[in-house]
Amino acid sequence: MAAIAFTQTHIYTKRAGPKEKDKYCIQCLERFDRNIYVGTKDSMVQHLTLAQAQAQAQAQAQDQARECRTRKLGPNSPIKQLRTLPLFNHLLVLWEQCVTALNMFSLEPIPALKAIQHTSCMEVCPRSSSSSTPKTPCRPEGDCVELITSSSRRKVVRIHTVWVDRWEVLREVSLPQDPVSLAVDGSCVCVATSDRYHLFDYHAGSTLELFPHDRSRHQGAILVPTGGGEFLLNAPGSLGMFVMSTGTCQRPPMPWPQEVLAAAVCFPYILALQPRGLSVYSLLDHMLKQTVTLDGARGLVSGPEGVLVFTDRQIWGLSLVPLQEQIQALVSCQRLDEAFFLLDGVQSHLQPHSYEELHKDISYLAGVDQFNQQAFAEAKDLFIAGNLDPREIISLYPDMRPCLGEEDFVSRYVETAGQKVRDLPRLQREDAVAYQLYLAFLADYLAIVRAMGWGGPREAVDCALLRVYAEQGGAGEAESLRLLVASPNACRLDCCVSVLEHYNRYFVLGMLYQSHGNHIKAIKTWVKIADGHFEDPCCPDVYEHVVSTLTTQDIDVVWMFAEWALQKNQEVGVQIFTKRQQDNNDHNTEEILKFLKNYPQAYLLYLEFLINEQKSETESHHTELVLAYVIQTLQAFSGQDEPPEAGETRRKLQDLLWSSMSYDVIAIHQRIRATRLHVERAIMLGRSGDHTQALRVLVHEGRDPHAAQAYCHRAAQDWSHVSGPQDEAGLRRTLLLTLLTMYLCSDELAGEALHLLRDNTRHFPPGRVLELLPGSWSVGLVCRFLVGSLRETLHQRRMGALQRALAHAECLRHKVLWTQASKTMVKVQRGQMCQACQKELTESFICTVRGELLHTSCINTQNH
Known part of the structure; x- marks a missing residue:
C-alpha cells in the first residue's frame, strides 16, 4: 500500500547451539524501555537490550538487540508470563504456577518476596497507594503496585498489593468458573473463564457477566485493554467486540479473520496475529490497513511506539510510522477523505502545531479539488476550516501578484499541487464568463476571511479584494468596494491607486485617500469629479459628499475649498460652516461672515444659524440678519403696486423683530421708515412701548385692519411672558379698545369697528364698549356683539362656579383621607x-x- 502504518525490523535471532538438540523456544516477551525479557520453553529468562537509536541505522543486517544475562529457573518447564515492575526494578515471572520476583538487571531472585503459589495468570496495574486503593489499618503508607492473579485451584481472582520487599492479598473475587486469562484497565478487571467473559471493579465491588467466547484448541480467549476503561474481546462469529467497563459497547464490532492467536492495540491501530502473518486494522473505522507476513509467529507484545512479534527463535519489531508521515502519505496519494478521517481521529495524540499544519495541507488540497470542479461553496468551507493563508489562493489568480507585496511570497503547496490547480490565466483568456465565476468566489472567500479577522498580513487580502471588486464592476460590487475603503483597511496606495484609476473608480479613490489620512488629496479628487475632469460611472452626488466631508475637517482645510463649494451652490455650500462642530471662536465667526458677504444667500443662512441654533446674542448679528430680511423683502416688493401679504422671508423678519431684543432699533427704523413695511414699523414702535402710534401706522398708513387686530393679540402675548396671564388680558383689552376708538373716530372705518367687535366679543368689556359707541348706532347693529358678550359673561360665571365646586370636593376628599389616616394605628x-x-x-x-x-x-x- 502507498501509505503504511508500521515498518518491520529484525530485532533478534537465537543462533543454534553446538549441541545436536537445541530446545530453545520463545514462550513470552516483556519490554520496558530498551530492555526486552524473553521467557523460553525450557525455564530460561533472558535479558536483551536494544541498540541506541543512532546505531540502529548501521545495524540493519544484524541483530539490533544484544544478549546481556540469562537465568535458568529450574527443570524444563515453560515460562508462561513475564511482567516488569520498574518502580522497584522487579521482574515477575509466572512459572510452574508460581509468581517469582527477580531483579530486572541482574536476574537475581528477591529473597524478601516469596513466591505466590497456585497462579494461572497475572497482570500488573501500577498505582500510588494514596490514590489508588483504600487505606487499611494494617497497611503502611508508601509507593506500591497492584497485582491481579487468578488461582489455578480455586475459582477466584486475587488482588495483591506489592511493595519493594513484600506483597499481600487485599481481597478475593469469586467466579462461577475457573479463570483462564485476564486483563486490567484501572480498577476494572476483565476475566475470561472456560466459556464466557466477566467484568468486575475491585474498588466498587461490582460484578457483571458478559457474552460467551469461542475458545478452542486453535484459538484462546483474547482480552486487550484499549484505554479509557474499554476492552477488546473476541466474540463468536469472528468478531472483535469493544466493551466498556460498564458493560456497554460504544463502537460497532470489528470483523477479523479466523484463528486470531493474539491481538494488541497501538493507537490508532489494532494488530491481529495469525499463524502466517499479522493484520493491521484501524481503531477508527475498523478497516484493514496493512498486512505483514510472519511465518510461525507465536505472540506479540505492544508498546507506545510499536509492537514486538516473536516466533520460536526470532523477535521482530513493528514500529509505528509517525502519524504526521502517515497523513502526508495519504495526502500525496490524493486519499484526502482518509487523511481527514485519520487526522481527526488522532488529534488528541498530536501536538497542536502539527495538527494545524496537517489540517492546512489537507484542507488546501481538498479545497483545490473542489475549486477545480467549480464547487465553490465546498472549496470555501475547506479553505476556511483549514485556517489557510489566503495568499495561497490569491497567488493562483493572474494579475494578483502585486497584491502580495514587495517581498516574494513562496507558496508551500507549489510542488504538491502546482500541477493540479486549474490554469486561471488561460481561463481568463479563453472563457471570460467562467473566469468571472472564479473571481466571484475569490471575492466571497476574501470577504469572509477579512470579517473573521485573519491574523496574517492584511495588506494582501485588502488589496486583492479591492482589485476584484473594481474588476467585476457590478452595482453590488461597487457598493462593496465603497464599504471596503470606507472602513479601516490595509490597502497599499502603491498597489491600489493605479487599479482604481484604470477602472475609473475615482470616487472610491478619494475614499481610499481619506481612509489613509490624506484628506486634502481625497477632496481634490472629488472636486475634479464634480467639475467634470474625471468620469466615474458609479459615483453618487459627489458635491454633497464634498460638503459633508468638509464639515468634519479642520478650518484650514475648509478655507481651501470654501470658495469652490459656495460658487457651486450657496444654499448647500454654506453647510461647511453651519454643520461643522463649532469651537465658539469669535474670530472664526467674524472671519466667516466677512467671507460670506459676497454670497448673499449663504450670508443670510449663516446668520440664521448663529441666531437660531447657536443662540447668539451679539447685536451686530441680529441687526445684520434683520437688514438682510428687509433687503430680501423689499426686493420682492419691487414692481408691485401692493406689497405681498405673505411670504416666508417677511414672516421670518416679523418673528425676529418680535422675539429679538438685541438688534439696533434706530438703525433698522431708519432703514424701513421710508418703505412700505408698515407692519414692521409698528412692531418696532410697539417694542418701544408706543402701541398707540403703532396702531395708527397700521390703520392710517398701512390700511391693514387684519394686521392691526393681529398686532393687538401678538403684543399682548409677548407682554404675558414678562407680566403674566392677567396682564396679558388687560393689555389685550386696552389695545383693542384703543383700536376701536380709532375706528369710531372715522366714518370710513365704522365697518371695521363693527367687524372688530364681532371677532373679539370675549375680549371687550360690554359697559366700556357701550360708552364708546355713537348714539346713532341702532341696537340691531350691535346685537350680535351684545348677545355674544352676555353669553361669554354667563359662561365665565358658570365656569367659575364649577371650578369652585370641584375645588371644594377635592378639599373634602383630602379631609376624609386625613380622618381615616388619623384613626389608623x-x-x-x-x-x-x-x-x-x-x-x-x-x-x-x-x-x-x-x-x-x-x-x-x-x-x-x-x-x-
Whole structure:
C-alpha cells in the first residue's frame, strides 16, 4: 500500500547451539524501555537490550538487540508470563504456577518476596497507594503496585498489593468458573473463564457477566485493554467486540479473520496475529490497513511506539510510522477523505502545531479539488476550516501578484499541487464568463476571511479584494468596494491607486485617500469629479459628499475649498460652516461672515444659524440678519403696486423683530421708515412701548385692519411672558379698545369697528364698549356683539362656579383621607427607617396616606 502504518525490523535471532538438540523456544516477551525479557520453553529468562537509536541505522543486517544475562529457573518447564515492575526494578515471572520476583538487571531472585503459589495468570496495574486503593489499618503508607492473579485451584481472582520487599492479598473475587486469562484497565478487571467473559471493579465491588467466547484448541480467549476503561474481546462469529467497563459497547464490532492467536492495540491501530502473518486494522473505522507476513509467529507484545512479534527463535519489531508521515502519505496519494478521517481521529495524540499544519495541507488540497470542479461553496468551507493563508489562493489568480507585496511570497503547496490547480490565466483568456465565476468566489472567500479577522498580513487580502471588486464592476460590487475603503483597511496606495484609476473608480479613490489620512488629496479628487475632469460611472452626488466631508475637517482645510463649494451652490455650500462642530471662536465667526458677504444667500443662512441654533446674542448679528430680511423683502416688493401679504422671508423678519431684543432699533427704523413695511414699523414702535402710534401706522398708513387686530393679540402675548396671564388680558383689552376708538373716530372705518367687535366679543368689556359707541348706532347693529358678550359673561360665571365646586370636593376628599389616616394605628418596630432620609425614627414622625413613615422635618422633601 502507498501509505503504511508500521515498518518491520529484525530485532533478534537465537543462533543454534553446538549441541545436536537445541530446545530453545520463545514462550513470552516483556519490554520496558530498551530492555526486552524473553521467557523460553525450557525455564530460561533472558535479558536483551536494544541498540541506541543512532546505531540502529548501521545495524540493519544484524541483530539490533544484544544478549546481556540469562537465568535458568529450574527443570524444563515453560515460562508462561513475564511482567516488569520498574518502580522497584522487579521482574515477575509466572512459572510452574508460581509468581517469582527477580531483579530486572541482574536476574537475581528477591529473597524478601516469596513466591505466590497456585497462579494461572497475572497482570500488573501500577498505582500510588494514596490514590489508588483504600487505606487499611494494617497497611503502611508508601509507593506500591497492584497485582491481579487468578488461582489455578480455586475459582477466584486475587488482588495483591506489592511493595519493594513484600506483597499481600487485599481481597478475593469469586467466579462461577475457573479463570483462564485476564486483563486490567484501572480498577476494572476483565476475566475470561472456560466459556464466557466477566467484568468486575475491585474498588466498587461490582460484578457483571458478559457474552460467551469461542475458545478452542486453535484459538484462546483474547482480552486487550484499549484505554479509557474499554476492552477488546473476541466474540463468536469472528468478531472483535469493544466493551466498556460498564458493560456497554460504544463502537460497532470489528470483523477479523479466523484463528486470531493474539491481538494488541497501538493507537490508532489494532494488530491481529495469525499463524502466517499479522493484520493491521484501524481503531477508527475498523478497516484493514496493512498486512505483514510472519511465518510461525507465536505472540506479540505492544508498546507506545510499536509492537514486538516473536516466533520460536526470532523477535521482530513493528514500529509505528509517525502519524504526521502517515497523513502526508495519504495526502500525496490524493486519499484526502482518509487523511481527514485519520487526522481527526488522532488529534488528541498530536501536538497542536502539527495538527494545524496537517489540517492546512489537507484542507488546501481538498479545497483545490473542489475549486477545480467549480464547487465553490465546498472549496470555501475547506479553505476556511483549514485556517489557510489566503495568499495561497490569491497567488493562483493572474494579475494578483502585486497584491502580495514587495517581498516574494513562496507558496508551500507549489510542488504538491502546482500541477493540479486549474490554469486561471488561460481561463481568463479563453472563457471570460467562467473566469468571472472564479473571481466571484475569490471575492466571497476574501470577504469572509477579512470579517473573521485573519491574523496574517492584511495588506494582501485588502488589496486583492479591492482589485476584484473594481474588476467585476457590478452595482453590488461597487457598493462593496465603497464599504471596503470606507472602513479601516490595509490597502497599499502603491498597489491600489493605479487599479482604481484604470477602472475609473475615482470616487472610491478619494475614499481610499481619506481612509489613509490624506484628506486634502481625497477632496481634490472629488472636486475634479464634480467639475467634470474625471468620469466615474458609479459615483453618487459627489458635491454633497464634498460638503459633508468638509464639515468634519479642520478650518484650514475648509478655507481651501470654501470658495469652490459656495460658487457651486450657496444654499448647500454654506453647510461647511453651519454643520461643522463649532469651537465658539469669535474670530472664526467674524472671519466667516466677512467671507460670506459676497454670497448673499449663504450670508443670510449663516446668520440664521448663529441666531437660531447657536443662540447668539451679539447685536451686530441680529441687526445684520434683520437688514438682510428687509433687503430680501423689499426686493420682492419691487414692481408691485401692493406689497405681498405673505411670504416666508417677511414672516421670518416679523418673528425676529418680535422675539429679538438685541438688534439696533434706530438703525433698522431708519432703514424701513421710508418703505412700505408698515407692519414692521409698528412692531418696532410697539417694542418701544408706543402701541398707540403703532396702531395708527397700521390703520392710517398701512390700511391693514387684519394686521392691526393681529398686532393687538401678538403684543399682548409677548407682554404675558414678562407680566403674566392677567396682564396679558388687560393689555389685550386696552389695545383693542384703543383700536376701536380709532375706528369710531372715522366714518370710513365704522365697518371695521363693527367687524372688530364681532371677532373679539370675549375680549371687550360690554359697559366700556357701550360708552364708546355713537348714539346713532341702532341696537340691531350691535346685537350680535351684545348677545355674544352676555353669553361669554354667563359662561365665565358658570365656569367659575364649577371650578369652585370641584375645588371644594377635592378639599373634602383630602379631609376624609386625613380622618381615616388619623384613626389608623401605626406599628413601629425597632430600627424602622424614615422613607425620605433612611435614618432611624428616633424623633417625631408622621404616617402618610400611603402608609410611609417620615420625620416631620422630612415632609417638605417628599411630594406626598
